[in-house]
Amino acid sequence: MKKLVQTFAVIFIVSFALMFWVQRLNASEGYAGGNTITVYNWGEYIDPDLIKQFEKETGIKVIYETFDSNEAMMVKIRQGGTSYDVAMPSEYAIQKMKEEGLLLKLDQSKLPNLKNIDERFLNLPFDPDNEYSVPYFWGTVGIVYNKKMLGDRTFDSWNDLWADDLKNQILLVDGAREVIGFGLNSLHYSLNDKNKVHLQEAKDKLVKLQPNIKAIVGDEIKMLLVNEEAPIGVIWSGDAADIMWENENLDYVVPEEGSNLWFDNMVIPKTSKNIEGAHKFINFMLDAEVAAQNAEYVGYSTPNKAAMSILPEETVSDERFYPSPELTDRLEVYENLGQDMLSYYNDLYLEFKMHTK
Amino acid sequence: MIMPILLIVYYSFLDIHGNFTLANYQKFFTPVYLKMTLSSFWYALLITAVSLLVAYPTAFLLTRTKYKQLWLLLIILPSWINLLLKAYSFIGIFGTYGFANALLEVFGIGKKQILFTDFSFIFVSVYIFIPFMILPIFNALDKLNPSFIDASRDLGASGWTTFRRVIFPLTFDGVKSGCQVVFIPALSLFMLTRLIAGNRVITLGTAVEQHFLVTQDWGMGSTIAVFLIISMVIIMLLTGNKKRGGVG
Structure with missing residues (x-):
């Protein structure tokens, strides 16, 4: 027993020493002045070659860190322990961060x-005139x-999900706004509806x-759909593009009533x-060729018009991921509902989840 | 130790805008949350009962084996692996094309939905909690003086009577601490409810997670946490014992 305690003590001391050393190292690099930036992005959301290219072109060293939820990212930025220089939040997170004063204004003269x-x-309701953000995907x-x-079978309408012969066939992503959102859409209401x-x-x-x-699951939904655990899933287009690579039987459709349009910025x-x-760095990522290479690597839809002319025709004309303007008109960006309404959405969602078969 | 609990109590009186309110407590006593509380208790009870049913005989057999410390180590070993990893591997095993269904096919039973059912939820929870049930019971059984059993047999008691009148009462402390260590965390399980039960089982833990991480309604999340703490204290008092056997 004593030996065990000693072994653990040694392990703890060594790991703390290492942690301290790494932190010192990071700090000395991070604060060394004008030649490093820290980029904070979603996992697997950039072509790593592009980071090398950026470092080579500008001589700026990139420290790259990843997060897996907007909430987690906001917490770390709020605490301010690490000096993140560029981050990629989703649009609703930008509204929140703006309100909390967590963002710096962009100098557009430096972003030709x-x-x-x-x-x-550009100029979307969550950030008018792109004062704080530039769309990424x-x-x-x-x-x-x-x-x-x-x-x-096809799914032109959200209402097709309610068919009687689809018992036990659907997987949903565990998100209040996504689920309540398509519920509203199926009734032809706006997914920002505040009418109780x-x-x-x-x-x-x-x-x-x-x-x-x-x-109703989280990120596992991708794995479950690839493994054909269920034939239908309601998910984000980016995840859909991902899993369609892995399983050729899968197809993706945006129902005609409309749906959510999301941005990472x-x-x-x-x-x-x-x-x-x-x-x-932001200007570099906006470059046509860089954006095209990145879009091809990540597989999400790029907002970069110049990059789209470089991308292969079959990618850009794929209406599943680059929907036609008529459909895009029916898509809505999530608006900040305000805490009270958001709470109400979540309560309804919880009630919905409580109704198990 | 006390600080976090005081903070939780403090937060439970705040609404989403940070004003003082009692609304969270009112909300807790609405049918949605009461139903959730009931289902949490029900599942925790099932998990504890099944764990006990499996753990007691296992612990009993363990004390009779030759290399009992080695066997014990083998049983405890899985608890060193991260919960998330274990949950993910169960998704694979219980999936439509997983090992469990392949086995059912071989026996001619045919494919069944195992994942996202009550069965898989209870099974995986028991799998995760069972080392904590076995340990205290094993310790209690191990400390049991064998001469008591001999005496009981000499006095003419049958095997069952010996167990009922001698062995079980003497190891009851171990059973109690085992039940505590399993029931209390089982009450607030959240990750498994999504991964293994696909949100077909909703417990208070799910609600706490959603309130803290998604809604950022810390007040309501804390209110549920306060109720969980109160129920834990009540359970501890009900099953309270001065000296606890094994790990606590």
């Missing part, structure tokens, strides 16, 4: 490549279905979907110590 971005994706919420398992009668109606309708739902958090370098 901003002209490459499609006008449709975008996408939709839709239905992934397995052609082999379902035959000729409409919301209640959407919840009641979703409760009726329960027999068809096999499970580049911002400069207030923790930045190298604002100049951060602008250089």
Whole structure:
């Protein structure tokens, strides 16, 4: 027993020493002045070759860190322990961060490549005039279905999910806004609807979907759909593109009633110590060729118009991931509902989850 | 130790805007949360009962084996592996094309949905908690003086009577601490409810997670946490014992 304690003590001391050393090392690099930036991005969301290319072109060293949720990212930026220079939050997180004063204004004169971005994706309600953010990737919420398992069935409407013969066939992603959102969409309401009668109606309708739902899961939904655990899933287009590579039987569709349009964006958090370098990085990522290479690597839809002309024709003309303008008009960006309404959405969602078969 | 609990109590009186309120407690007593509380208790009870049913005979057999410390180590070993990893491997095993279903096919039973059912949820939870049930019971059984059993047999008691009148009462402390260590965390399970039960089982833990991470409604999350703490204290008092056997 004593030996065990000693061994553990040694392990602890060694790991603390290492941690301290790494932190010192990071600090000495991070604060060394104008030649490093810290980029904080979602996992597997950039072509690593591009980071090397950026380092070579500008002589700025990139420290790259990843997060797996907007909430986790905001907590770390709020605490300010690490001096993040560029981060990639989703649009609703930007509104929150703006309110909390966590973002620095962009100097657009240092971002000449901003002209490459499609006008449709500029000046959006979550950040008018792109004062704080530049779009990085975008996408939709839709239905992934397995052609082999379902035959000729298609999902042009959200209401197709309610079919009687789909008992126990649907996987949902565990997100209040996504689920309540398509409930609202199926009734032709806006997914930013604040009318409690409409919301209640959407919840009641979703409760009726329960027999068809096999499970409500998180990121595992990708693995489960690839493994053909269920033939239908409601997920984000980016994830859909990912898994369609892995399983050729899968197809993706955005139902005609409309859906969510989401953005991940580049911002400069207030923790930045190298604002100049951060602008250089953002401008670099907006370059047509860089954006095209990145889009090809990541597989998400790029908002970069100039990059789209470089990308292969079959990618850009794929209406599943680059929907036609008519459909795009029916897509809505999540608006900040305010704490009270968001709470109400979540309560309804919890109630919906409580109604198990 | 006390600080976090005081903080939780403090937060439970705040609404989402940080104003003082009692609304969170009112909300807790609505059917949604009461139903959730009931289902949490029900599942925790099932998990504890199944764990006990499996753990007691296992611990008993362990004390009779030759290399009992080695066997014990083998049983404890899985608890060194991260919970998330174990949960993910169970998704693979219980999946439609997983090992469990392949086995059912071989026996001619045919494919069944195992993942996202009550069965898989209870099974995996028991698998995860069972070392904590076995340990205290094993320790209690191990410390049991064998001469008591001999005496009981000499006095003409049958095997069952010996167990009921001698062995079980003498190891009851171990059983109690085992139940505590399993029941209390089982009450607030959250990750497994999503990974293994696919949110088909909703417990208070799920709600706490959602309130803290998604809604950022720390007040409501804390209110549920306060209720969990109170119920834990009540359980500790009910099953309270001065000296606890094994790990606590």
